[in-house]
Amino acid sequence: MxxxxxxxxxxxxxxxxxxxxxxxxxxxxxxxxxxxxxxxxxxxxxxxxxxxxxxxxxxxxxxxxxxxxxxxxxxxxxxxxxxxxxxxxxxxxxxxxxxxxIDVFYEIEMPEIFFIGHSVGIVLAKATYGNHLVLYQNSTVGKNNGVAPVIEDGVILYPNTAVIGGSRVRERSIIAQGVSVINRDTEPKRIVYQGAENTLVFRESRRDILSDFFRSV
Structure with missing residues (x-):
């Protein structure tokens, strides 16, 4: 190299x-x-x-x-x-x-391939992280009552997002800016928006955003 x-x-x-x-x-x-x-x-x-x-x-x-x-x-x-x-x-x-x-402890098992847009304010708990992960500033992955999230392959966490507790972020989910996923699952291959009263709204992406970040995904 x-x-x-x-x-x-x-x-x-x-x-x-x-x-x-x-x-x-x-x-x-x-x-x-x-x-x-x-x-x-x-x-x-x-x-x-x-x-x-x-x-x-x-x-x-x-x-x-x-x-x-x-x-x-x-x-x-x-x-x-x-x-x-x-x-x-x-x-x-x-x-x-x-x-x-950035707060990324040495015991955490990060994936083989991931991308950091801006590291400032990123906090990562000992969770499960899939490959081709994208992280932006002030994104947080945290435990709730000792339970950590599972993040599958190809997930994008845009700025000021949070994935907390017993959540499973499904394959190729895109968490839009400012969205919090707390003890919930997302739908695969969907953009996740914040809905009314802390609900989540899932919408289909018009294109493959993940290919902007990685080769051969």
Whole structure:
């Protein structure tokens, strides 16, 4: 994978230096895990970026905030799955939160392919996330009484949306801006609007909006 705006061999050191400056704790004993698991994290990122229609395949720009946001998640999640190293994973999570204003914990299983339009204000609980997920600013996925939603493949969450509790967002559902889905199911392949008295209204899309975001969906 081509890395833009930084020499590839400096990426691990760059991440660690960001942690030093923004989360200045003295313990650096797990910093070596960043370099150790960087190849796998970049492989996961490459697969994701190469499937996003508006991004150039095989190219990672560290100054592209959405790409860097996804990279930090993959790096923290990879280290967590391979090492269960809480300290460095927490620092990478906090770094992502400080740089990109996103709350995506390293234990969460995000899909292989997803797109972040703008990361500011996104909060993601430990829910089930399907592939080809689209997230925009201030979108929230949260639990209710310990119950987490299920989000199927090809879901779009536009700005200021919320999916809470025992909800199932069906395949290729599009949650329109400002809509809250709380303990409810959506209809597949429909745009979801807010109706009267917190009801949901489902309408058919006139075109395949998901193809604007991803290749081969």
């Amino acid at each position: 081509e890395i833009v705006n930084l020499e590839a061999g400096r990426l691990a050191a760059y991440c660690c230096e960001q942690i030093r400056r923004l989360i200045p704790f003295g313990d650096e004993t797990e910093f070596g895990l960043v370099e150790k698991h960087l190849p796998e994290a970049l492989q996961r990122l490459d697969h994701c970026v190469s499937n996003v229609a508006i991004w150039k395949a095989g190219r990672f720009d560290i100054l592209h905030s959405s790409q860097y946001c996804i990279f930090l998640y993959y790096l923290s999640n990879t280290i967590w799955k391979q090492e269960k190293a809480t300290a460095i994973c927490t620092k990478l999570f906090l770094l992502n939160k400080q740089l990109n204003a």
